[in-house]
Amino acid sequence: xxxxxxxxxxxxxxxxxxxVAFDTTSRRSNLALIEWVEAYLSDLGVASRRVPNADGxxxxxxxxxGPAVPGGVVLSGHTDVVPVDGQPWxxxxxxxxxxxxxxxxxxxxxxxxxxxLALAAAPDLAAATLDRPVHLAFSYDEEVGCLGAPDMIAxxxxxxxxxxxxxxxxxxxxxxxxxxxxIASFRVTVTGREAHSSLTHLGVSANMFAIKLMSHLVDxxxxxxxxxxxxxxxxxxxxxxxxxxxxxxxxxxxxxxxxVFIFDLRMPAGLNAQTILSDFFALTKTxxxxxxxxxxxxxxxxxxxxxxxxxxxxxxGVAETFARRxxxxxxxxxxxxxxxxxxxxxxxxxxxxICGPGSIDQAHQPDEFVEISQMERxxxxxxxxxxxxxxxx
Numbered sequence: 225x226x227x228x229x230x231x232x233x234x235x236x237x238x239x240x241x242x243x244v245a246f247d248t249t250s251r252r253s254n255l256a257l258i259e260w261v262e263a264y265l266s267d268l269g270v271a272s273r274r275v276p277n278a279d280g281x282x283x284x285x286x287x288x289x290g291p292a293v294p295g296g297v298v299l300s301g302h303t304d305v306v307p308v309d310g311q312p313w314x315x316x317x318x319x320x321x322x323x324x325x326x327x328x329x330x331x332x333x334x335x336x337x338x339x340x341l342a343l344a345a346a347p348d349l350a351a352a353t354l355d356r357p358v359h360l361a362f363s364y365d366e367e368v369g370c371l372g373a374p375d376m377i378a379x380x381x382x383x384x385x386x387x388x389x390x391x392x393x394x395x396x397x398x399x400x401x402x403x404x405x406x407i408a409s410f411r412v413t414v415t416g417r418e419a420h421s422s423l424t425h426l427g428v429s430a431n432m433f434a435i436k437l438m439s440h441l442v443d444x445x446x447x448x449x450x451x452x453x454x455x456x457x458x459x460x461x462x463x464x465x466x467x468x469x470x471x472x473x474x475x476x477x478x479x480x481x482x483x484v485f486i487f488d489l490r491m492p493a494g495l496n497a498q499t500i501l502s503d504f505f506a507l508t509k510t511x512x513x514x515x516x517x518x519x520x521x522x523x524x525x526x527x528x529x530x531x532x533x534x535x536x537x538x539x540x541g542v543a544e545t546f547a548r549r550x551x552x553x554x555x556x557x558x559x560x561x562x563x564x565x566x567x568x569x570x571x572x573x574x575x576x577x578i579c580g581p582g583s584i585d586q587a588h589q590p591d592e593f594v595e596i597s598q599m600e601r602x603x604x605x606x607x608x609x610x611x612x613x614x615x616x617x
Contacts, residue, residue: 333582369530
């Protein structure tokens, strides 16, 4: 018998407290959390499999519950969270704190709340007679460029009976989302030559050259905003570009030897980062040559940090239709401006939808929270999913 929504929600909140207590900020390992999930599933008789990174310091986790047949449902979420450094939290970010109908803690909405719901459903899934399996797919390093999921998706695509659909549990207030933007991020390192700031003829200021590049990006950002498709369902409408980090120089009276900045470009489906940035890349080559003419040891280096594909709306998609039915969602079509792993699943040929508890408005914030009512809605979703997959035929 499937647990009531109330019992499943209470179980999920207990599990969420455990998951939040693991500091899985992307710069750290997630293995302690993975080990806990492995043990939890093992106690239910559910085998799991790691898909680790190259040096074994982090890992995805895959587990299947139910018959080894095609047509299953993937419940996917990332285990990593963003930093809390410098944020004015009013409670310990790694201790789940309930107050005012909300559950506070880092990752509560983005997105350990969904992981907790999926794990809370596992005992009922393991006890049910399922016609189709549920695959739990937990990734690492989503927050720093969706780096972990591709290897896990490749295993799902090549080694599991073909799933029918994927539910990515990013925070959507438990309604279905059919599209997101893609993101390309780049690290630019400008190297010059140090000298006294009064002797500009003897050195090259990396900062001054970096400013030229960032000025170009500011102009490009403004142009992208002007040229955005007014009929786009996204907000902001078109591609957006921001410089998120800048570090350069050592003192006001020293020509900067190095300046490093990082920027990201977010694009709806149909736009291409290489095309949008073609003039920028040409400028980097021009400035690289100018620097090298005066300081051969210097130059401009551009590294691609991440290239996460967009998630394009799938009209009458199997996954969205399923999620709407299970969630009781009759609202309008929806897209989101943030990037997620949904585009990677879609790129591997899977019908995909985003649907999870909490609001993206709370993600990455101090005092991040998920409403208890959202966990209750998520529990109802999981209960209906189990009942749906348990129906004969």
